[in-house]
Amino acid sequence: MARRREEPDLDRELADLPAELRWREWMRRVEAVLFASASPVPREDLARVVGQGASVDLLIEDLAADLEDRPYEVARVGAGWWLRTRPAYGPAIRAAADAGGQALNLAEFDLAVLAAIAVHQPIGREGLRDIFGKEIPRELIGRLAGRDLIGTGPREPRRGAPHTFVTTEAFLAAFGLESLHDLEEAEQQRDAGPAGG
Template identity: 75%
Template sequence: MAKDRSEPDLDRELPDLPPELRWREWMRRIEAVLFASASPVPREDLARVVGQGASIDLLVEDLAADLGGRAFEIAQVAGGWMFRTRAIYAPAIRAAADVGGQLLDLSEFDVAVLAAIAYHQPITRDGLKDIFGKEISRDLIGRLHVRELIGTGPRSPRRGAPYTFVTTEQFLVAFGLESLHDLPDREQMEDAGFQREPPQVGVG
């Protein structure tokens, strides 16, 4: 959500409501904000619609419980919260809904390259070549850029220094991660073939 905006004239404290109804109204406000947002909503934004000192974590927890049995749930990803359809309904959605623009449509190798970037970022194309033993095509890198799964990382100030790549917030959202700390254990990835460290990239 946009950070620079004027706050509306909103009664956050709701002093005229009894505690139980006040809490319920705060839950509904959080639900409305998450429903309207196309990206994860951070804690500080949700705090703008509830009373001072109200626990965002408890409100989200109660809202999540309230949604039990529904086709969607609240996910904590990329430093915030958002609504996501439960995975069990993915086949039904693909069968009947127009979600072509939302599908990642990534090959197994695309995902492997994304994983390598996530674990070794910032990394150059040469660094990726060292991991996979072959050149990573500009077309593949371009597809990951277009899907906003990777971005350009820090680059050494020396003339002709190679570009580096890093993962983005959209990467975290797409794979349901709150942060890069939620990536699978490195040993599991090494078992999948990521065993060699790429050369270090100087960015200082």
């Protein structure tokens, strides 16, 4: 008989372990799930590998502290978490590993359109044309959508009701953002200028 995904052969409660060892095992399970995942893992999925009384948020906090001196960290991305390499190790990875397939490799104009969508979302083709002073090629929108960086948002409240564009969780992950508020905070800091100046 095949096992269903909802009922894995996993002792979640670990009642036979002392509390400290139980907590450590739950942390390791969360770390293993994050390590194996290619995308952010939501709280509900992490809760499936720990006991009912365990707080996923506290486990994540303890795991983050445990990884403090490691070259990778736990990062909140959208509604989930994942492990990512700390930025300081980026040059070493690029020098030694074939990480080219993971890079965005977007042209400058593609990045500008993506940034406009992120800042002004939901925004339609007409809004993008107003920002850039020209029509945005459908191929460019297709490239961004094909890489799952943007998706369709609500329809515009006008004749024909065209779709708008919004960024996705993959966008947040690609830029290491927890939410779009991180983007707003970075923009405010840039506008404020150097600290103490």
